[in-house]
Amino acid sequence: MLCNNHEALEGYKTPQPHLVSQKIYLNASLAPSDPPCADWTPVPMTTVIPAIYSVICVLGTIANALAVCVLAHASALRRTVANTFMLNLCVSDLLFLLSLPLWAVYYSRGYSWPFGRLACKICGALHNLNLYASIFFITAMSIDRYLAIVHPLRSQSARDPTRARLTCILVWFLACACSAPTLALRDTRYLSGLDVEACVISYPDHTWYLTLVWMKIALGFLLPLLVISCCYCAIALEGRGLERVLWTVAAVVLAFFLCWFPFHCVTFMDVLNSQGKLDGCWVYWSIHNLTPLTLCLGFSNSAINPVLYCFIGNHFRGRLGGLCKGLCACLKARGEDHSQKRGSFSTRLSSFSRKLSDLKDLDTEKKPSNWSVAEMTANQLS
Numbered sequence: 302m303l304c305n306n307h308e309a310l311e312g313y314k315t316p317q318p319h320l321v322s323q324k325i326y327l328n329a330s331l332a333p334s335d336p337p338c339a340d341w342t343p344v345p346m347t348t349v350i351p352a353i354y355s356v357i358c359v360l361g362t363i364a365n366a367l368a369v370c371v372l373a374h375a376s377a378l379r380r381t382v383a384n385t386f387m388l389n390l391c392v393s394d395l396l397f398l399l400s401l402p403l404w405a406v407y408y409s410r411g412y413s414w415p416f417g418r419l420a421c422k423i424c425g426a427l428h429n430l431n432l433y434a435s436i437f438f439i440t441a442m443s444i445d446r447y448l449a450i451v452h453p454l455r456s457q458s459a460r461d462p463t464r465a466r467l468t469c470i471l472v473w474f475l476a477c478a479c480s481a482p483t484l485a486l487r488d489t490r491y492l493s494g495l496d497v498e499a500c501v502i503s504y505p506d507h508t509w510y511l512t513l514v515w516m517k518i519a520l521g522f523l524l525p526l527l528v529i530s531c532c533y534c535a536i537a538l539e540g541r542g543l544e545r546v547l548w549t550v551a552a553v554v555l556a557f558f559l560c561w562f563p564f565h566c567v568t569f570m571d572v573l574n575s576q577g578k579l580d581g582c583w584v585y586w587s588i589h590n591l592t593p594l595t596l597c598l599g600f601s602n603s604a605i606n607p608v609l610y611c612f613i614g615n616h617f618r619g620r621l622g623g624l625c626k627g628l629c630a631c632l633k634a635r636g637e638d639h640s641q642k643r644g645s646f647s648t649r650l651s652s653f654s655r656k657l658s659d660l661k662d663l664d665t666e667k668k669p670s671n672w673s674v675a676e677m678t679a680n681q682l683s
Contacts, residue, residue, distance in 0.1 A: 338582035344590045351405040353597045358401040361604030365391045365398065368607040382445050382465040387610050389469045390438040393476075394603035397431030400424040401600070413497035418489045421500035425487040426480050432521055434476035435603065439557060440525045441468055442610070447532035451539050479520060482513055507575070514572055522565045529554060553609050560602035564595035 372388040403424050407414055414421055445465075448456035483502065486509075490501045504510045533554055571588045573579035 338585050341582055341586040343586075344594065346590075346593055347408055347411055350408040350593055350597065353594075354401045354405040354408070354600075357597065357600050357604055358398050358405070361394060361398045361601075364604055364607040365395045368611045369395065371611070380462055382460045382462060383442060383449075385462060385465040385469060386438050386442045386445065387607075389472070390435055390442070390610070391607055393431050393434040393438065394606060397427050397435075397600075398603055400427045407500065411497060412492075412495060412499050414489055414500040415498075421489050422484055422487050425500065425502070426484040429480035429483045430476050431603065432517070432599075433479045434472060435606065436521055436525045436557075436561075437472045437476060438469075439553070439606070440528050441472060443529045443532040443553075447535055450536050479516065482509075510575070511572065514568060518565050518568060522561055526558065529557065549609070556602065556605050556609060559598075560605065561599045564592070564599045567591050567595050 368391045369388065372384055372391065400423075403416055403420065406416075416424075445460060448460055486502045486504060487500065488503060489498050490503065491497075492499050492501075504513075533551075567588060570579060570584060571592070574584055574588060
């Protein structure tokens with residue numbers, strides 16, 4: 302079974318003798334033969350997806366880079382458990398966002414991967430690494446907020462920065478373990494139907510496909526959503542004088558749900574379709590057109606996270622303003638220093654020019670012209 306791109310894209314299915322089954326998701330308009338339900342107009346993925354990826358990449362990179370700068374330059378007193386989780390979350394999002402331009406080029410070239418086998422494996426692994434790591438870090442932050450608000454006294458010993466760093470190491474390890482199958486199975490393959498070298502996941506059999514999909518739905522969405530919901534429900538019940546915190550909490554849960562729920566719904570539809578339990582033109586069209594679009598919505602969570610977790614907070618905005626003022630002051634000081642050096646050099650140059658001019662005038666007075674010498678000689682002879 303082959304699955305093109307980092308998740309299911311648009312597609313058609315075709316049998317292949319040496320595999321148990323094969324599933325290639327590609328742009329239906331590019332397929333060599335007419336796909337089923339041809340009267341359903343496909344979304345032009347080769348133009349829509351690169352545009353969306355570009356916007357997410359630019360906005361997400363700027364937001365996460367600013368968050369990383371502020372959190373990394375925080376004083377020792379500000380390096381709390383929550384900030385440790387936030388910093389690792391932003392790093393995870395940044396790693397993935399830096400791979401988005403390659404996927405945008407991949408789509409724009411009609412699913413032709415020009416970057417080689419190693420880049421295909423790395424970019425695919427970064428996608429899955431971010432999917433698991435970001436959700437695990439959000440879950441860890443939710444548990445930390447629950448302990449800080451609901452059990453402030455009993456959790457003081459547990460909410461230690463050292464333990465937070467150990468938790469981050471554990472999260473990275475689990476995310477890498479969940480991404481390892483994708484790293485192993487992803488590779489470049491020549492697709493004769495489209496005459497392209499595509500970056501695909503080659504599943505040994507259908508069981509592998511179902512196992513990895515269910516693992517992604519369970520560990521990457523359902524279980525974290527359950528934990529996050531329980532934590533924030535307990536915070537809401539506690540909510541005396543926590544209106545601002547509760548609004549932030551509601552925004553976090555809603556953003557997480559809205560960004561990832563559509564993608565996992567379409568993925569579940571694909572599982573049912575592969576087992577013959579769900580069929581029809583609307584199912585076919587939804588799977589092959591909505592999967593990459595809902596995946597874009599999931600990716601947008603990487604750009605939303607720093608806004609929800611960092612920029613809303615007064616302390617973070619204050620530190621960001623202080624960092625910007627310090628940077629501007631540094632640039633201004635360097636500019637003034639450069640101007641002073643230029644001014645000093647200009648002054649020295651002007652002084653040197655005046656001295657040189659004075660020397661020339663003095664030399665002219667001491668050495669009379671040829672006409673003056675002849676005139677003086679004539680006067681002496683007369």
